[in-house]
Amino acid sequence: MKVLILGSGGREHALAWAASRSPRVTEVVCAPGNGGIGQVARCVPVDMKDVAAMLRLAEAEQPSLTIVGPELPLSLGVVDAFRERGYRIFGPTRDAAQLESSKAFAKQFMKRHQIPTANYAVCTTGKEVEESIKHFHAPVVVKADGLAAGKGVIICPTRQFAIDAAHGLFSGELLGVAEKQVVIEEFLEGEEVSFLCLSDGTHVVPLVPAQDHKRIGEGDTGPNTGGMGVYSTSDMLEPTMTEWILHHIAEPTVRGMAEEGAPFVGVLYCGLMMTARGPQLLEYNARFGDPETQAILLRLESDLVDALEACIDGSLAETEMRWSQGAAACVVASSSGYPGSYKTGLPITGLSLAAQIPGVEVFHSGTTRVGSQLVTSGGRVLGVTAEGDSLEEALSRAYEALAQIHFEGMYYRHDIGHRALKQPRR
Structure with missing residues (x-):
């Protein structure tokens, strides 16, 4: 093949x-x-x-x-x-990818199919925003309707901040493209979990869960990014919780899309908030996550190609996916200045030394080759990924590998997995 x-x-x-x-x-x-x-x-x-x-x-x-x-x-x-x-x-x-390409479509779909999610309003004018915002307590979340490369979600500390943010989305000032719709959403508190599944349009098979770290700064501070690191462990979700999420969120989504004439074949990524009232769906993605995929695939023991072909053929129910126990973690090395402006073309050294550490794979996000030299070409440059029998071992290997790598201004978070490490295992 x-x-x-x-x-x-x-x-x-x-x-x-x-x-x-x-x-x-x-x-x-x-x-x-x-x-x-x-x-x-x-x-x-x-x-x-x-x-x-x-x-x-x-x-x-x-x-x-x-x-x-x-x-x-x-x-x-x-x-x-x-x-x-x-x-x-x-x-x-x-049509099926609208679950990701339109936040308004996704929220209205969740409501139609009784999928647990935050309260929301879809607005097409600034005046509608001003009316709708009265029904929400601060902080409130404002979302661009369309694809925004991870930059279309604004957590607003006050209602006025939310009104101003919505006006910025409608005018094009915030994202460079004028939005025709924005979503106002209740702010949810809890632990985020990335719950990815494969679907053949009828059946759903979950991948192992992961938790992403979106913020640039230690302790989850500073602006959102495309993801600064992720971890996946065999004890992140209890089996009963995995079944609940499948039964109440993933399966109703696939069933609902089929009923609406747009069968969903591919990766259904459910971004969840584990709240006091149970798992709530924040958003869908219609593809593999980045950097979740790096950690998840390191734990996959069965054949990825077989599983993806089964989705195309409608035979996913007959396919078994096997996963390693233990953990995997990915730590992103980024350019200085990211997620704002940053330099590119900076030489990268130490990659061969990093690759020699047991259990480590270095996945490239923003690199290019100039002659025989690898240089930086993006904001997120490398995803240094490692597996281990425990999360502590996986992280230790990833950070040991990162210590071998160098490019000018290289930045990475030192606290990936901090929530899991500070808490007793569920």
Whole structure:
């Protein structure tokens, strides 16, 4: 088999690494890929905003299977276009991907299908925001309706702050694109859990859960990012809680999408808040998370390609996924200044030393190759990922590997997994 992976980040590097381990796979091609992905796949250029260009690439490469990494091509209908041409592709159609591409659609869908979530209002004008905000206590959450690369969620300490934030989204001042709708949402408190599942449009199989660290600063302070680190352990959720989430959130979502004529085939990512009133769904993603995928796939013992093909074939119920006990953790090394402005083109050293540490895989998010030298090319540069019998061991290995790596201004959090380490195991 030849496998084509669309995307260029740490998630795609982890997917390429996992696909290359399948005994059925003879070649992995990644488009556009990055400097590190070139170690496990052949990288070829493509524009992620151009469905026709991705189709031309498929015609040239003739992959047996295509895996879509990022959300943008899904929202543009790349799966619909590939399917029409007879290519086997893993991911949801444009209509099914609305669960991620429109926050308003997702919240209204949750309400229709009685999926537990925060109280909300969908507003199309500033005046509607001012009226709706009266029904919410501060702090309140304001969300852009469309895709915003992790920057469309604003936690507002006062109602006036929320009104101003909504006006900034409508005007385009905050994100550079004017939103036609915004979502006002009740602020929920609790522990966040990333609950990812595979779906073939009818059946749902959970992956192991993970917890992401979105904020740039130690102790979960400072602005939100695309994710500064993540961990996954075998005791994060009790089996009864996993069953509850499947029964009340994941399965009703897949059933509801099928009933509404947009069967969901792909990865259903449920971003949950574990509150005093039980798990509440914050949002959906319609693809693998980044950096969750790096930690999750390190724990996968069965064949990823078999599972993804079962989703396409509608035979997921007959597929068993096997996971290692213990833990995995990913710590992101970022450029100085991220998530704001940052320098690129900085040489990276120490990667071969880091890779020699047992249980460690270094996944590249923002690197490129200049001659024989790997240099930085993004805000999140590397996802240093490790597995171990315990979370403490996995984190110790990841931080030991990070100590070997250097580029100018390299920044990473030293407290990934801090909530789990300070608490008795559930």
